[in-house]
Amino acid sequence: MFQDLSEKLEGVFKKLRGHGKLTEKNVSDALKEVRRVLLEADVNYKVAKTFIAAVQERALGQKVLKSITPGQQIVKIIHDELVNLMGRSDVPLKISGAIPSIIMLSGLQGSGKTTLAGKLGLFLKKKGHKPVLVAADIYRPAAVRQLEIVGENIDVPVISDGKKSAVDICLSAVDFCREHGHDVAIFDTAGRLHIDEAMMNELLEIKKKTNPTEILFVADGMTGQDAVNTAKEFQNWLDFDGIVLTKMDGDARGGAALSIRMVTNKPIKLISTGEKFDALETFHPERMASRILGMGDVVTLVEKAQEAVDREQAAKLEKKLRRQQFTLQDFYDQLQQIKKMGPLSQIVSMLPGAQGKMMKGLDVDDGALVKIEAIINSMTPEERQRPHIIDGSRRKRISRGSGTSIQDVNQLLKQFKMMQKMMKNINKIGFKGLPIGF
Numbered sequence: 105m106f107q108d109l110s111e112k113l114e115g116v117f118k119k120l121r122g123h124g125k126l127t128e129k130n131v132s133d134a135l136k137e138v139r140r141v142l143l144e145a146d147v148n149y150k151v152a153k154t155f156i157a158a159v160q161e162r163a164l165g166q167k168v169l170k171s172i173t174p175g176q177q178i179v180k181i182i183h184d185e186l187v188n189l190m191g192r193s194d195v196p197l198k199i200s201g202a203i204p205s206i207i208m209l210s211g212l213q214g215s216g217k218t219t220l221a222g223k224l225g226l227f228l229k230k231k232g233h234k235p236v237l238v239a240a241d242i243y244r245p246a247a248v249r250q251l252e253i254v255g256e257n258i259d260v261p262v263i264s265d266g267k268k269s270a271v272d273i274c275l276s277a278v279d280f281c282r283e284h285g286h287d288v289a290i291f292d293t294a295g296r297l298h299i300d301e302a303m304m305n306e307l308l309e310i311k312k313k314t315n316p317t318e319i320l321f322v323a324d325g326m327t328g329q330d331a332v333n334t335a336k337e338f339q340n341w342l343d344f345d346g347i348v349l350t351k352m353d354g355d356a357r358g359g360a361a362l363s364i365r366m367v368t369n370k371p372i373k374l375i376s377t378g379e380k381f382d383a384l385e386t387f388h389p390e391r392m393a394s395r396i397l398g399m400g401d402v403v404t405l406v407e408k409a410q411e412a413v414d415r416e417q418a419a420k421l422e423k424k425l426r427r428q429q430f431t432l433q434d435f436y437d438q439l440q441q442i443k444k445m446g447p448l449s450q451i452v453s454m455l456p457g458a459q460g461k462m463m464k465g466l467d468v469d470d471g472a473l474v475k476i477e478a479i480i481n482s483m484t485p486e487e488r489q490r491p492h493i494i495d496g497s498r499r500k501r502i503s504r505g506s507g508t509s510i511q512d513v514n515q516l517l518k519q520f521k522m523m524q525k526m527m528k529n530i531n532k533i534g535f536k537g538l539p540i541g542f
């Protein structure tokens with residue numbers, strides 16, 4: 105799915121990450137490339153333009169450019185905006201209390217309606233519903249036969265009648281459901297190769313007479329803007345409730361998936377990912393964005409890094425460390441930053457030079473962190489700046505105030521001394537290889 109699009113975007117990001125520091129020009133150039141890639145994937149021109157403008161505005165923010173990982177931050181912004189583009193949250197299929205709930209499928213010929221009818225039938229059956237399929241595509245005998253075969257395959261009844269109009273078949277299917285205790289009717293309607301008035305009027309009449317719970321527009325995901333233009337016309341005529349993208353298993357270019365939501369303002373609810381009847385998935389914008397960007401954990405990682413100290417803060421700290429002015433207050437601030445990034449032991453173990461003997465005696469489990477915080481919280485600002493003034497009676501006060509033992513306070517002060525020592529050692533090695541804040 106979207107392999108071509110993913111590969112091209114990855115190429116742009118690689119270049120972006122290659123720059124240690126980013127300038128506004130780097131960002132603009134990269135976004136121009138992203139726009140070109142989107143257009144090549146047949147994303148609607150206006151959608152691409154709006155998308156790039158949104159990313160650009162956020163990416164050029166001072167915070168991003170000054171952060172330690174500007175390239176990654178921008179990828180994260182692009183990810184977020186892709187999610188926005190595709191709909192932010194999942195919108196489930198509606199099944200009402202009505203008997204029956206009606207799901208009406210609409211779309212051009214070949215978009216995948218009949219196949220989808222079978223998939224939905226199976227999907228609902230597995231959920232404990234009793235669906236029927238309704239052959240409302242009456243103009244081609246082969247179409248009725250196709251649906252009947254689908255019904256046999258998934259063992260769901262098919263309502264058809266060669267002599268009735270599409271509307272009448274739908275109405276009699278509703279009666280059938282009520283009589284036989286079927287709670288969902290799936291209407292497989294006729295499509296044309298192009299939109300025409302007769303087809304639209306027929307769909308409108310079915311809509312008016314049966315009042316469907318859910319009208320789905322079925323779009324071929326392999327196409328791009330074509331699908332979007334058709335969707336818009338269907339929306340104007342019929343005002344559907346949701347979109348299903350089919351054939352997402354092939355080399356879908358991405359254009360339809362990325363544009364259709366914004367152009368129609370209707371949610372993508374399901375995606376169809378194969379010819380087999382179980383190849384149906386709920387659409388998750390978030391996961392789709394990650395898939396397009398070919399990133400799994402990167403998003404969470406970047407989110408963590410986002411919380412971390414920015415360059416300026418890191419530089420300030422470095423200066424302090426060099427002058428050996430590192431205080432308990434700094435220690436505390438650093439702990440806050442680090443805490444945001446995850447388990448302490450994991451982060452500390454990633455520090456160059458942090459392995460082996462240097463770390464001995466420096467206990468960094470997260471439970472200890474809570475205690476450390478409490479203890480430092482109970483210190484006065486002066487004590488935090490000049491820990492050597494913390495004598496016996498101060499230690500007693502701090503332990504009482506923080507609900508810890510005097511031993512705990514002693515241990516922290518000892519650890520802090522060790523930490524200062526460690527910092528001196530690191531000072532000798534140099535800061536170059538050290539990540540943020542250390």
Ligand SMILES: Nc1nc2c(ncn2[C@@H]2O[C@H](COP(=O)(O)OP(=O)(O)O)[C@@H](O)[C@H]2O)c(=O)[nH]1
Pocket residue numbers: 211212213214215216217218219220295350351352353354376377378379383
């Ligand atoms: N690969 C793939 N093919 C599909 C998918 N959905 C439908 N098709 C194929 O697309 C063609 C048209 O599907 P059909 O359901 O008859 O479309 P309809 O004219 O809208 O009813 C058929 O050959 C299907 O097998 C899908 O999700 N993936």
Ligand SMILES: [Mg+2]
Pocket residue numbers: 214217218219241247292
């Ligand atoms: Mg069909």
